[in-house]
Amino acid sequence: MNPSELKNLLDQLSAGRLSVAEAFDRLATLPFEDIGVAHIDHHRELRQGAPEIILGESKSIAQLTAIIDGMLRRGSNILATRLDRDKAEVLLAHYPEGQYDAEARTFTLVRNPPAIRGRGKILVVCAGTSDLPVAREAAVVARFLGNEVEELVDVGVAGLHRLLDKLDQLRRAAVIIVVAGMEGALPSVIGGLVAVPVIAVPTSIGYGASFGGVAALLGMLNSCASGVTVVNIDNGFGAACAASRINQRSDG
Numbered sequence: 001m002n003p004s005e006l007k008n009l010l011d012q013l014s015a016g017r018l019s020v021a022e023a024f025d026r027l028a029t030l031p032f033e034d035i036g037v038a039h040i041d042h043h044r045e046l047r048q049g050a051p052e053i054i055l056g057e058s059k060s061i062a063q064l065t066a067i068i069d070g071m072l073r074r075g076s077n078i079l080a081t082r083l084d085r086d087k088a089e090v091l092l093a094h095y096p097e098g099q100y101d102a103e104a105r106t107f108t109l110v111r112n113p114p115a116i117r118g119r120g121k122i123l124v125v126c127a128g129t130s131d132l133p134v135a136r137e138a139a140v141v142a143r144f145l146g147n148e149v150e151e152l153v154d155v156g157v158a159g160l161h162r163l164l165d166k167l168d169q170l171r172r173a174a175v176i177i178v179v180a181g182m183e184g185a186l187p188s189v190i191g192g193l194v195a196v197p198v199i200a201v202p203t204s205i206g207y208g209a210s211f212g213g214v215a216a217l218l219g220m221l222n223s224c225a226s227g228v229t230v231v232n233i234d235n236g237f238g239a240a241c242a243a244s245r246i247n248q249r250s251d252g
Contacts, residue, residue, distance in 0.1 A: 050114075050145050050244075053237070056107065057082035061090050068095065068109070078109035079144045081137060081237055104136035104236075114146035118247035120174025121148045122240075125190065127156035127180035130205045135179040137236030138201065138243075142177075145244040157185045170194050175243040179236065181205030184216030191225025197246050199239045200230045 012018035054067055064087070068078055078098070083091070088100040091107050098109040122142045126135035132153065142149045150173070155163040163170075163186075170176065171194055178187040179201040187200035200223070202216035209215060213233035220230045231238040 051076040051078075053141070053144075054078070054080040055082060056080040056087060061087060064091065065094055072109075072111075075112065077112055077114070077144070078107070079141065080107040081105065081141070083107050101136060101140055103133055104140045105133065106137060106140045108140065108144060110144070114144070116146055116148055118147040118174065118244070120247060121150055121172065122175050122177065122243045122247055123150050123152060123169065123173035124177045125152045125155060125170075125179065125186070127154075127178070127182070127186045128205070129154050131179045131181055131203045134201055134203050134234050134236040135177075138177050138179065138240040139236075141237050141240035142244055145240065147244055147247055155186075156180060156182075157189060160189070163189065167193065175199065175246045177201060177236075177239045177243050179203060179239075180220075181213065181216050182207075182210060184219035187220050187228050187230075188223040188225045191223060191228040196227075197243075198225070198228045199243055200228055201236055201239045202230070202233050204234055 013020070051071065054064065056064055059067075064080065068080070068091075071078055078095075080091070083100070083105050085100075085102060088102075088107055092098055092100060095109050097111070098107055100107050124135050124139045124142070126132055135151065135153070139149050139151050150169065152166055152169060155166060157163075170190060173194070173196060175197050176190060176194060177199045178190050180186040181203035182205065184200070184202050187198055191198045200220040202213045202220055204210075204213035206213070206215060217230065217233055220228065223230075229242070231242065
């Protein structure tokens with residue numbers, strides 16, 4: 001249930017178009033619903049402005065469909081992350097309205113498109129093509145949360161002229177998510193070029209001593225550029241959630 005739905009319910013109750021018993025029935029599963037395999041947080045959209053997002057990686061199809069069905073009964077939009085193609089194909093058979101982004105590994109089912117609530121655009125910058133899965137996850141999640149999103153791909157520091165050619169686009173953004181592996185230098189470079197918040201996402205891409213993204217993580221944590229914050233390795237989801245909160249209008 002989102003704020004507008006709750007207001008509509010209270011208006012109907014106040015006007016006598018809805019009985020107390022009917023209103024009670026519709027509110028009975030707030031703030032959460034126990035469906036056995038999960039406690040669905042139906043109250044989250046009221047608290048945070050977005051419904052619960054499902055981490056799909058370790059869940060079975062039976063668990064996923066039970067959670068999705070429970071959320072759909074209450075009118076929530078659906079986003080499941082970290083889904084392989086096999087699980088996604090089963091979900092698409094169950095929910096033909098849904099969409100699967102193979103690169104982002106996300107499944108979405110949006111029946112009530114969110115209003116754009118951001119004060120500006122979130123720009124997702126990807127250092128190399130190998131970092132695209134994490135960048136795409138960030139872009140999908142940011143759009144799902146009601147933001148306008150632009151994507152800038154393959155502008156890493158190995159060819160700095162590619163990034164400098166996009167300075168106008170960088171400076172128009174309200175928030176920038178920077179996704180990079182290897183030594184993780186790109187967020188520092190961008191942080192020195194713009195006046196907006198930069199959220200750095202280290203990826204597990206790299207050779208030898210990259211240590212599965214630890215080298216990029218440490219490099220980003222030690223950035224000398226002001227205004228750069230860092231999320232966990234490969235955490236495009238977390239970066240998008242943080243960027244969305246920064247980008248929310250004060251009246252949202």
